[in-house]
Amino acid sequence: MESGFFKWLWRYNAFAIAGAATVTIVVLGLIAFELYQDATRDVYVSNVVNTDTEDQTLIETYTYGRLQVVDNDNGPALVAPLYTEQSYSLIRNSKSTSRNTVNYKMIWRDGRQEWLFKDFSQLIVDENRARRPINGDEKQMQVVAVFLTVVPMDTNDDQRLSGRDKKQLYVTTADYQEKKLLLEDIQGIEFVENWGEDVVLVKAEIDKDFRLFEYQISDGSWSKLTTLTDH
8 A cells, every 4th residue: 555655646746746847848938938029029219319320221211290380580480300210220139219309490481491400410309498477378378498408429439329428408599599508518407497487497417416507588698506415
C-alpha cells in the first residue's frame, strides 16, 4: 500500500511540476511577446523634430494649421501656423511626429504675406496669449500680446529639436508683429500669468534657478524681479 501510494504521489508531483513549468513557459512567452511588440511598435510623438541631415529614411512634409483672424493696424489679418510632419526609421521600428509648429504666416487683405521667422529651422514648443481686460466678459477680452517659447537649435547634440534643448522666449503683438526676444538659453518657461491689467508675470528656469520677470504691455518694457531660492 505504501509503495503504491508513494508511486501515486511521485506521479502527482511530476505532473504538478510539469504543469507549473508549462504555465511558466507560457507566461514568459507572453511577456517576451509583449516586450517584442513594445520594442517594434511604431512611435508617435509631437514637439520633436529630426534634424539629422544624413538620415536617408526621413520623410518630411509641411502643412498649415487653422487660420486665426487677428486685429491689425491696417484692419483684420489672418495668421496661419506652419506645421512639419515627419516619419523616419529607428533600429526596430519607425517614428512619426506631427503638428510641430515651426513658423507663422501673416496674410493681409491686400494679398501681402509675411513669415514671423525667416526660415523653418526652429521649433515653437509653446504659445501663451495675454488677454485684456482680465475680468471682462469673454467676448470683450482681446489678445494684447503673444509669448512664444522657441527651440532655435539642437543644443544637446541628439540631432533633434525638442523640449530637452535650450530655449528662447519671444513676445509679439496680437497680430504676430514686432517680434522681440526676451530670454535665451533657458531650460523652460514654468508659467506666463496675468499680474494686473498692464503686467504679465513670467517664471523661467535658467541655469537650474527659477527667476521671475515682468513684462509691461503698455510700453513693452521687460525686467527681472527676483530669483527664487529654496532657503
